[in-house]
Amino acid sequence: MSRISQLQLEQVKKCSATFVLAVNDTMNVINGKWKLPIVGSLLFGKKRFKELERDIPKITPRMLSKELKDLEMNGIVTRTVYDSIPVTVEYELTKSGESFKRVLDVMVEWGLQHRKSAMGNMK
Amino acid sequence: MSRISQLQLEQVKKCSATFVLAVNDTMNVINGKWKLPIVGSLLFGKKRFKELERDIPKITPRMLSKELKDLEMNGIVTRTVYDSIPVTVEYELTKSGESFKRVLDVMVEWGLQHRKSAMGNMK
DNA sequence: TATAGCACTATACTTTAGTATAGTAGTTAC
DNA sequence: GTAACTACTATACTAAAGTATAGTGCTATA
Numbered sequence: 001m002s003r004i005s006q007l008q009l010e011q012v013k014k015c016s017a018t019f020v021l022a023v024n025d026t027m028n029v030i031n032g033k034w035k036l037p038i039v040g041s042l043l044f045g046k047k048r049f050k051e052l053e054r055d056i057p058k059i060t061p062r063m064l065s066k067e068l069k070d071l072e073m074n075g076i077v078t079r080t081v082y083d084s085i086p087v088t089v090e091y092e093l094t095k096s097g098e099s100f101k102r103v104l105d106v107m108v109e110w111g112l113q114h115r116k117s118a119m120g121n122m123k
Numbered sequence: 124m125s126r127i128s129q130l131q132l133e134q135v136k137k138c139s140a141t142f143v144l145a146v147n148d149t150m151n152v153i154n155g156k157w158k159l160p161i162v163g164s165l166l167f168g169k170k171r172f173k174e175l176e177r178d179i180p181k182i183t184p185r186m187l188s189k190e191l192k193d194l195e196m197n198g199i200v201t202r203t204v205y206d207s208i209p210v211t212v213e214y215e216l217t218k219s220g221e222s223f224k225r226v227l228d229v230m231v232e233w234g235l236q237h238r239k240s241a242m243g244n245m246k
Numbered sequence: 247t248a249t250a251g252c253a254c255t256a257t258a259c260t261t262t263a264g265t266a267t268a269g270t271a272g273t274t275a276c
Numbered sequence: 277g278t279a280a281c282t283a284c285t286a287t288a289c290t291a292a293a294g295t296a297t298a299g300t301g302c303t304a305t306a
Contacts, residue, residue, distance in 0.1 A: 249306085251305100257296100259294105259297100264292085265291090270283100276280100
């Protein structure tokens with residue numbers, strides 16, 4: 001009936017399950033309206049809360065705070081509190097966070113190509 | 124005051140605006156709960172509506188129909204109606220849609236690496 | 247004393263996304 | 277005639293995501 005054995009099928013299943021997990025992890029960095037702008041801004045260097053707020057138009061402090069917590073939990077961003085007066089807090093990408101640039105790069109690349117070929121199909 | 128000229132600043136802005144558009148285009152393929160599963164399934168070859176429904180656990184026909192329309196509009200998927208009896212409809216990835224595999228690949232790659240380094244940080 | 251800056255939090259609300267359930271219109275098989 | 281298959285659509289609902297607005301506790305400056 002089938003060309004592949006039961007064992008092979010199990011292996012394929014395990015493999016694709018791992019892939020799904022990996023893709024989901026990636027999605028956690030980019031889902032929602034504000035995560036990509038935040039990561040994008042932090043790719044230019046560490047920033048304070050207010051700096052990010054000014055960098056990202058229309059974001060509310062509630063959303064910024066929420067998404068930063070999320071990114072911190074997912075190991076994308078670190079939060080450092082300095083006991084200066086008043087306190088300053090710095091947000092910085094982790095190594096994983098920085099390496100996300102590679103993903104962004106292919107997203108840009110694909111997006112540009114897709115735009116080009118979509119234009120081609122309209123003519 | 125600043126190290127770069129006004130002209131240079133304008134160029135940077137234009138460039139980053141293009142990048143934002145490109146990334147947004149990419150996001151349109153992957154946002155929501157069901158687009159990635161659909162594209163993922165179609166990467167294994169063209170499928171009929173019911174086949175996709177069976178392939179993707181828990182998806183409702185409403186969502187499948189909606190997301191397929193969305194993907195069609197965005198030039199990721201083509202819809203072909205055959206006037207057999209009863210009608211059969213086939214969904215297939217466009218060239219752009221197929222090339223999206225590259226993006227998925229780096230997403231998997233990054234996700235796997237991120238998982239590894241996150242584990243490392245826990246120990 | 248008033249105003250402003252920093253780094254948020256709280257509450258209430260609206261909007262968007264997704265679900266549940268049923269139904270349409272055709273054909274084929276029992 | 278009734279059940280099942282295909283490819284959906286319609287309506288009503290819930291859940292999740294995001295917004296608006298105000299407020300906290302601190303300090304520094306005018």
